[in-house]
Amino acid sequence: MIFVPTNKTDDYISIRDAAAQGIASRSTIDRWVKSGSVRSFTSGRLRMVSRADLDACVAAREPVVNESELVERLAKRIASAAPVLSAEGRAKLAELLR
Numbered sequence: 610m611i612f613v614p615t616n617k618t619d620d621y622i623s624i625r626d627a628a629a630q631g632i633a634s635r636s637t638i639d640r641w642v643k644s645g646s647v648r649s650f651t652s653g654r655l656r657m658v659s660r661a662d663l664d665a666c667v668a669a670r671e672p673v674v675n676e677s678e679l680v681e682r683l684a685k686r687i688a689s690a691a692p693v694l695s696a697e698g699r700a701k702l703a704e705l706l707r
Contacts, residue, residue: 621650621657630690632663641666 624642628635638658641647647662664686668679694702 620660622660622663623655623657624649625655627658627660627663632667632686638663 622630624635624638627633627638632638633641638647641662642649642656642658646666648659649656651657664683
């Protein structure tokens with residue numbers, strides 16, 4: 610099945626980058642794509658996969674004791690993927706979050 614994202618707000622990542630970030634192994638992501646659990650498309654030589662679908666698959670395989678534990682796991686995943694901010698960037702972010 611060929612999937613081409615129609616919504617530019619969809620967030621996609623290469624399988625290689627997803628594996629490098631520790632989301633899941635390349636073989637696991639390939640298996641999720643083949644099963645239809647993760648939407649994907651090919652861009653040049655790269656297979657791009659939906660971050661939202663990856664997060665859903667990871668959440669489904671990781672037992673969650675309570676909602677606060679889930680929030681903490683997701684916050685750690687987001688923080689580990691975030692770029693390092695300069696002092697100016699941190700100030701801008703703090704202002705936005707007020």
